[in-house]
């Protein structure tokens with residue numbers, strides 16, 4: 455057992471194609487934001503069906519720029535889910551606005567539309583739903599609430615590339631959608647992200663705000679079109695993606711649909727292998743939707759023979775990594791203290807946060823890895 459390789463949670467699948475393509479970019483005349491980034495933007499527009507795409511350095515940057523482009527700032531409130539990664543709410547805080555956290559549904563783990571509606575005040579400017587684990591939120595319900603109250607919808611789709619809602623890909627539906635190409639996500643550029651939108655004026659604001667507030671980017675100044683002056687029209691941010699990263703992304707995107715099939719197959723296999731254990735498995739996706747199968751999550755029932763943390767420690771001893779998505783925001787000290795949050799306000803997120811564990815789940819896993827993960831979980835949770 456000791457000489458079995460450690461199964462690293464979220465290790466990305468990087469093939470010869472990625473390596474060769476990145477080397478070609480490194481050997482080219484330009485490695486900064488340039489033609490490869492433009493290709494990735496075009497490819498993401500084709501993939502999602504969105505009219506406009508803007509590559510950025512992370513999904514956190516994508517969320518921050520989306521809020522700013524939407525005009526969100528001090529005095530405004532933005533409603534999001536308690537059951538998410540801190541970046542979703544941090545990016546609201548960074549604009550000066552107030553994040554209003556609401557509970558998730560216990561089964562889908564997605565934001566509860568009824569809780570969203572109940573949290574709306576005259577200061578509310580936007581709703582930021584998160585497609586948890588890759589399961590599309592009920593974007594019709596959220597969209598209807600937004601229209602009724604004149605709010606923007608900014609989707610945090612960090613988990614949801616490849617997900618769709620009744621024939622429409624996530625990224626083509628709401629005002630703004632933010633994707634992550636972080637290392638553990640379904641496709642990676644090392645670090646990176648993308649904003650998609652159908653609204654040209656928002657796309658243009660995001661482009662300018664994401665690169666110092668400059669009216670023209672470096673590639674358009676230094677390329678074979680000759681030098682051109684730029685104007686600074688806003689004190690913007692440094693949130694651009696490099697051509698090195700975009701090259702990796704272009705290769706990853708080519709594999710995405712094939713990887714999605716492998717994720718589906720592994721999901722079914724895990725579900726069968728764990729069906730008789732004292733765990734709650736995720737429900738199937740709603741009819742007409744495609745789940746991006748980003749995270750495979752087990753919820754330990756009260757009759758499980760060990761706690762979530764001892765399961766994770768046991769897996770670690772078997773040289774298997776695992777993760778928690780998430781201990782909800784209301785238990786994170788800054789949010790808890792700043793907004794005086796209590797566990798009772800978030801019964802579902804709190805319940806999930808105490809018993810959830812994410813297993814290694816990626817097309818990189820080989821047959822031997824999968825067998826070790828299944829037998830490790832069964833050994834630790836079998837009674």
Ligand SMILES: *Cc1c(COP(=O)(O)O)cnc(C)c1O
Pocket residue numbers: 511512513514515538539541542584610612613633634635636646647
């Ligand atoms: C990963 C993640 C982010 C942040 O993505 P980065 O690209 O690392 O900035 C935001 N929201 C959710 C839900 C995430 O999982």
